[in-house]
Amino acid sequence: MILQTLAVAFFGLVAVWFSIVVFRTKSMVRSALALLGAMVALGLLFLALEAEFLGVLQLMMMATEMSVMAIFMVMFMMDPGGLGQMEMTHQKKLSLVAGIVGGLVAALLALLVDWGALVQAQNLDMPERQNYNLGMEIMGRSMLIFETAGVTILVSMIAGTLLAIVSRTQTTEGQE
Amino acid sequence: MITLIIALLVGAALFGIGLYGVLSQTNLVMIMMGVELMLGAALVNLVAFWRFLHPGAYSGQMFFLIIMVVMALEMVVGFGMALARFRAKGSVEMEEAVELKG
Numbered sequence: 001m002i003l004q005t006l007a008v009a010f011f012g013l014v015a016v017w018f019s020i021v022v023f024r025t026k027s028m029v030r031s032a033l034a035l036l037g038a039m040v041a042l043g044l045l046f047l048a049l050e051a052e053f054l055g056v057l058q059l060m061m062m063a064t065e066m067s068v069m070a071i072f073m074v075m076f077m078m079d080p081g082g083l084g085q086m087e088m089t090h091q092k093k094l095s096l097v098a099g100i101v102g103g104l105v106a107a108l109l110a111l112l113v114d115w116g117a118l119v120q121a122q123n124l125d126m127p128e129r130q131n132y133n134l135g136m137e138i139m140g141r142s143m144l145i146f147e148t149a150g151v152t153i154l155v156s157m158i159a160g161t162l163l164a165i166v167s168r169t170q171t172t173e174g175q176e
Numbered sequence: 177m178i179t180l181i182i183a184l185l186v187g188a189a190l191f192g193i194g195l196y197g198v199l200s201q202t203n204l205v206m207i208m209m210g211v212e213l214m215l216g217a218a219l220v221n222l223v224a225f226w227r228f229l230h231p232g233a234y235s236g237q238m239f240f241l242i243i244m245v246v247m248a249l250e251m252v253v254g255f256g257m258a259l260a261r262f263r264a265k266g267s268v269e270m271e272e273a274v275e276l277k278g
Binding site: 016022 | 192196201229252257263
């Protein structure tokens with residue numbers, strides 16, 4: 001239990017530190033890599049919280065997602081390395097106040113709410129049993145939600161592709 | 177109890193940092209990073225609640241999967257819009273997107 005608490009605290013601190021780096025560095029590529037670091041720390045935090053499947057899923061998915069993000073950063077930015085020290089922020093004071101207030105309210109809620117009796121580690125399902133139960137949940141009670149998520153992914157893939165491709169009329173106009 | 181509180185505090189910190197990022201950044205991709213952090217905070221809270229309050233209810237893990245889907249969709253639509261904007265205007269700076277104001 002103490003080891004678990006220490007692991008959660010350590011990976012939590014790493015995640016928070018990396019997420020601060022995301023907005024402190026001038027380099028966009030470093031920002032993407034720092035976000036990758038934060039997401040990896042979160043994946044390890046989930047592993048420490050004994051949610052093995054979710055932890056591994058987080059690690060696999062975020063590694064791919066953040067690599068894609070870094071590639072897009074290089075594509076879109078004139079100065080992805082941040083060598084020109086371009087200013088990329090606005091309304092800094094307001095954002096800082098909103099961020100601190102939002103974080104503090106969430107932290108106060110966590111501290112002030114009575115969470116009742118907590119479940120001890122020995123009452124937890126083994127990882128293979130967790131996977132089985134999650135599968136039964138997906139294929140049973142939550143089937144409709146899961147199917148809806150699948151269809152939504154398909155629709156957004158089509159919408160994303162349509163947004164990204166050059167339309168034929170634009171190309172013809174461009175050639176003319 | 178302390179582990180749950182630590183996890184929730186990490187979630188609160190990530191939410192605050194994400195909110196700061198969303199409001200302060202001018203680049204569309206950086207704004208998306210802030211949103212990712214806020215969704216990451218939601219993930220931390222969901223896993224902590226599932227582990228310490230209702231480990232027998234797998235709808236908590238299901239909710240986690242739905243948030244992951246939302247993260248992926250945000251990336252797809254965001255990058256689709258970013259590509260369209262970059263092709264049209266040569267930049268994804270939101271300060272320059274004044275014509276999108278209602």
